[in-house]
Amino acid sequence: MALYGLIGFPLSHSLSYKINNAVLKRYGDHYVIFETKPEELFSTVMGLKVLSRGFNVTIPHKKSIILYLDHLSEDAERIGAVNAVKVEQRTATGYNTDYLSILNLMNGRNVQTAMIFGAGGGARATAYALFRLGCNRFFIYNRTKENALSLKSKIEGWGAKAEVTEDPKSADVFVNATPMGMYANDEALIEFYLKGNYRTVIDLAYDLKGTSLSKLAKDYISGIEILIEQAALSIEIWKGIKVDRKEMRSALHENKG
Ligand SMILES: NC(=O)c1ccc[n+]([C@@H]2O[C@H](COP(=O)([O-])OP(=O)(O)OC[C@H]3O[C@@H](n4cnc5c(N)ncnc54)[C@H](OP(=O)(O)O)[C@@H]3O)[C@@H](O)[C@H]2O)c1
Structure with missing residues (x-):
């Protein structure tokens, strides 16, 4: 035992x-x-x-x-x-099994650009999985700018381009790496998401009934x-x-x- x-x-x-x-x-x-x-x-x-x-x-x-x-x-x-x-x-x-989990679930999808919402440990792991899939340009938005800048320098250390943004940028992949969507108050996330165009959504937030993003995205990698x-x-x-x-x-x- x-x-x-x-x-x-x-x-x-x-x-x-x-x-x-x-x-x-x-x-x-x-x-x-x-x-x-x-x-x-x-x-x-x-x-x-x-x-x-x-x-x-x-x-x-x-x-x-x-x-x-x-x-x-x-x-x-x-x-x-x-x-x-x-x-x-x-x-x-x-x-870090978060990154390997996302890499496995992405199943070789072609990714060049990513918009990451959030900048904590989950965001770092997701960015690394996307980097391993060939993503070479990252846009980062985060509530606390200092943490967004820390993720930017991490990504640049791997050899990819990264920029911190206040506005949504269209990209191959949109990543939600915050708890928003697990709670009712996810308006800021949805408003941000709807202003861009994305082929695939990776949603780290999870809810057995489905998050708001799960209902909006066509190609969706679920937090569950x-x-x-x-x-x-x-x-x-x-x-x-x-x-x-x-x-x-x-x-x-x-x-x-
Ligand atoms: N499905 C999965 O297996 C899986 C895997 C990894 C993570 N997650 C989920 O992903 C979320 C982030 O986890 P983490 O490990 O990356 O945590 P973390 O390292 O503590 O980072 C939290 C991130 O969420 C942001 N955040 C927290 N509360 C927020 C709010 N009310 N409004 C806007 N942004 C908020 C933080 O922004 P600040 O920098 O401004 O604080 C930061 O960017 C958690 O909900 C976690 O459960 C799920």
Whole structure:
């Protein structure tokens, strides 16, 4: 029996408990939600290095957790964000399965340009997946300009062009990398989205009933599928097993009503 979990704040909306336990309970393992405020991050990570074999990381800790880890995978280091941590003999290694999830779900689509709404850890991972698909021009909008500038310099470090913008720019792909759409107040996101033209939408926000963007986009990569894929990839890193994505999907639907 082993302990796994999720750290982030707030986590009341999280679906990770259901999808992870759908797989892990079969092995006698447990996946537990640890709501962790920024000021509790250090002590929670130190505790999980002793008690757990691994954990996922979400908003708002994907960038700040790097300070408390012992090692990083090459991709997590290039992205500058971690969403999965493997613990072996009290040593914590950070991985980024968000980017690999998006890369897998994009399934080789041709991408040259992207408009990214948001600039946190999820935005970094998505930008890196798009960069790996050949995207060489990024437009970034974010509520806090300083964070948009930090994403811009990250992308430029990979060798692609990036610019921070206040206005929407049409592009091959539109990325929502904020929680907007998971809550009712998503007017600013929708207003921004409707002013541009995009072939594909990648929506990190998720809602079992569908987000507003899911109803507007023709070619849509859903936050639910990204969540399932990154969770499956995380368990594969932790346990070295092949995970059935269908089993995770069914667990969500069983709990829907
Ligand atoms: N489906 C998935 O598997 C998946 C994977 C990754 C992320 N996500 C989701 O994507 C969202 C971002 O996650 P993250 O890990 O990137 O978090 P993060 O590193 O903390 O970044 C949060 C981003 O959202 C912006 N933001 C937060 N609240 C906002 C609001 N009320 N209005 C406008 N912008 C807001 C932040 O802007 P500031 O810089 O101005 O604070 C920042 O750009 C979360 O909702 C997370 O659950 C989902």
